[in-house]
Amino acid sequence: MASSVKWSMNYIHTLQKVALPNLQKLSANLSGIRYSSTEAVPSATPFAHFRTLESDPVNHTNNHEAQFYTMTPSVHKTLFQLGGISKSFEIQCKTFQEVCLMVRKPALEVMEYLKQANYDHPTIRYILYGRKGTGKTLTLAHLLHYGFNKKWMLLHVPWAPNWTRRPREIAPSISREGRIDMPVDAAVWLQQFKSQNEQLLKDLDLRAQKSYTWSKREVTQEGEPLLSIADHGINRMKHASDCVAVILKELREYSQKGMFTTFVAVDGVNCFFRPTDVKRENKVIVPADEITLIRAFKKLLKNDWNHGAVVVTVDEIASPVGYRDSHMPKYLLGQEGFELFEPFIPICVENYSRKEIESCLDYFIDRLWIQTEEGRTPEGKEELIFISGSNPYRLMEICKSR
């Protein structure tokens, strides 16, 4: 028995030794003739070692690590039309004629936890942290896609500092004294919420559990669909912030009943616990808690509810200047934030590993992005790896002009 196991292991080893290089050669040949096809976009060669044909994140396993998966344009449009992927990466995707994300360890780790979690228990909070440009936001994007395919309710803040740093418009709240509303930002969020969850909301047919009076004439009666509240917020921007708060509250209550799982994703959450740049008319700085949107979202970050998962990132550049000395969650969240999140699962997003960076460089070469002949040689790749320090963002930047 033992000998047969050993034999089969040997067999696998020889297979790997003999077959893999051949497959790679084949893929190289295929990539050579690829452009003779009539397709405008070079097709994904199934044998390319840096690609996986598995485009559903739910099925991603450790076998897919360091491989690129393709996100269909429709998913990209529904999930990230109003943010969630950085602008530089969007431009890159446009040039590459496809949206490809790398399956990386942190995302796989969180997905593993999400699969094993018991959703009857209080929500588990996952905090993605790491140095600048290591791919926290894209890991979050990958996880969002996972949640989307699992048919979870997505509550996604693409970049939280947009609310604390440069809101497009601010107005004093009409419902609560002293609070600050952000009509435009709230309406944009509602639009994004609608686009991300429209199908799910229709299928579940969620309805308001209470009647809400927005003004003398505008009332949402009990039993009206939640989508109508979102539409109201989009059409009457003045009430948008309150609509967001109501929707979040309603969804949390429904979630607690176990009707669906809610997936809360906030990018750069640490700005919720730091001084903001928002000022009142008398030039007094507004604390983050006084902003309706942030207040509503902070309630979701607690673990006093269930049937939900909270994945957030903490980022140095989300903090205001003067609070950027470290990339660790404890420093970035501060006393208040840390106490709110405790207990949480910290997940470190690190620079590329050797396997990942090689896969990334080969992907760039496949996309015709690295154009210099030197860049395609092993020595050239070695130099690129060295200069970038294996940092994903740096690598993207330095490969631009090569």
Add this chain to the structure above:
Amino acid sequence: MAAYKLGSMIDCISKPYKRMILQKIQVRHGRYPATFIDAVPKKNDLEELQKEGVMKELAFSPVKAAPNDLSSSLFRDSVINHFTNIVMRKGQKKLARELVEETFVAIKRTQLAKFHASSAESKLNIELSPRNIFHRALENCKPIIILTPIKRGGMTYQVPVPVTPKQSTFIAMKWLIEAGKNKERTVHFPEQLSKEILDAFHNQGRVVKQKQDLHKQCEANKAFAHYRWS
């Protein structure tokens, strides 16, 4: 001797160019004796020298101090480095490098978009490498003859004179940069420069026109050519 020859050649170049060129080439105050050799930064170049068998001679010759912008990077291109230096204003080298890089990115993106949009046969004819495009564009912009004012008998004549390769490279670079700067206020320099370079690559555009105009003018002033030496 070589320096003397160069000096006499420089004499027939118009003033602004002359000043620029004299700054580049040290004629009288060479810091190093002729026995000193230039530093060879790239590993491959050294290996090639070894193959040629020159290394034995060079092994014991003293080497000049390497300029501070020299590097052993595989991606270093001396022509692009030179171009960056000419783009540079007020010693802001980092900015200049970023601008040139941005230009190359813009070229690459334009060409890739074109590549993906075109049919299979025409794809083969599309040059994607921004460096190759730049080098060919530069070739297309280089004048082979220029006009220089020479005073004879109280009159100043625009006299056609030949240019050295180095001079014509400099002039082509200068023209490209000038064309890149001649733009709307809202357009960024790298964007405009990339357009100019792509135009020049296709042998069209303002800079190539400028070169052709200059050549035409030289042709028209052919009669004054003898003032160069008489």
